[in-house]
Amino acid sequence: MTREEAEAILIKAGEGPDEGFPLFEAALACAVHDDPSRDTKAAVDLARDAVERLRRRAESESPEEAVAETLAGDLRLTGDVITYDHPDNADVIAIAHRRRGLPVALGVFYLHAARAVGLELYGVDFPGHFLLRIETDEGPLALDPFSEGRVVLPSELSRRALRTGLMPDVAARLELLMAPISDRAVLIRLQNNIFARAQQAKDWPRAERSALRRALLNPKDHRPWLDVAAAREGQGALAGALQALSRAQILDGGAAIAARAARERVRLRLN
Template sequence: MTREEAEAILTSAGDGGDEGFPLLEAAIACAIHDHPFRDPQPVRTLARSACERLKERVGGESPDEALSETMAADLRLNGDLLHYDHPANTDLIEVAERRRGLSAALAVFYLHAARAAGLKAAGVDFPGHFLVRVETAEGPVALDPFSQGRLVLPSELTRRALRAGLTPHVADRLDLLMAPVSDRQALIRLQNLLFSRAIRSHDYEAAERSALRRALLDPQDHRPWLDVAAAREKQGALTGSLEALSRARGLDGVEEARRSTTFERVRMRLN
């Protein structure tokens, strides 16, 4: 798959609705868009095994236990504590091969398998750490893909929220802490992480690619195009930066004045 083919898949996914969003294929396209011409078969093989094994477990165990045991015990998916910042931990193809990664990448396999097995699950965009919400007969529970799918108790959610800087009156609200996000937003969370890491390492080409993927996945959001523009400006690609700013203009009137100011600043540099 080429980078252009990956962009076409992401564009199609972005144009569609949240219902039936092709999480796995879009996630594969994101990985190949970053590093083209690789074989995505390890991802599909792992995802297929997860679906088959989870379907066998469902019915004999609670939904959360079936999901965590399938992913962590049967398939050995876990977080990479020793090499947390390694780029392989955010690349879906390498995560499938190594069975190690960050929670936002591991969650792709959790959510895909849960859908296939008929479980009600969704990502939780928790501060600093992506979680998976699973609906059970006793109510929703949170699993941590990074910690072998371990159940995260409400008291621990509150402690984590406080450590992340949330105010106490928010940290006590489980309805806020466990608010589900769409599969689209789950994948965008992973791209946000890649963008932040690229910016910190001054890899502005990688930052541009991750921001572009966010723009394709959510074409109604102007913010990714601002990040594309900023990354291109850092590379000295001022014409491309202006093109991205033009895409951002008009998508959201509240930010129009700020985008116009940025547009004029870049245009003046070009002239």
């Protein structure tokens, strides 16, 4: 797959509805878009193996046990606690080789397998740490893909929420803490992770690519284009930064003031 082919997949996914969003295909395209020199076979094989194993386990085990035993037990997917900020932790191709990664990147494999076998598993945009929500006969449960898919008790969810700075009345509302998000939002959160790390490392080309992927995945959102502009400015590509800022203004008049100020700053640097 070339970078251009990966972009075509992301454009199609971005223009489509949330229902039936091709999460794994789009995540794989994101990884190729970042580095098209790699072979995707390991990631494809891992995703296929996850589906086959989970289907068998789901016939005799509870949903939460089947998911955790398949993805963390059989396939050894777990969080990288040693080199948490390593770029490979946010890349599904690298994860297929290392079997370690960030919660949201690991979650892509969890969600893909669950979708294929008919389990109700969703991403949860929990503050500071991505989680999964699975529907069971006893009600919804929170799973942590970073901690081998283990169940996170309600009391622990509230404690985690308090540690992120949420007010006690909000941290006690499990329906808010466990609200499911779309698969599109899951993949966008992953790209946000990549952008933040690349920006911190001043790896502006990688930051630009991740911001562009967010723009393709959610074409009505102006905010990714502001990040594209910042990454291009970091590389000294001022004309390209101006183009991205203009795109942001077109998409959302509410961004006009910030984008206009940024455009003027960049324009002055051109003269």
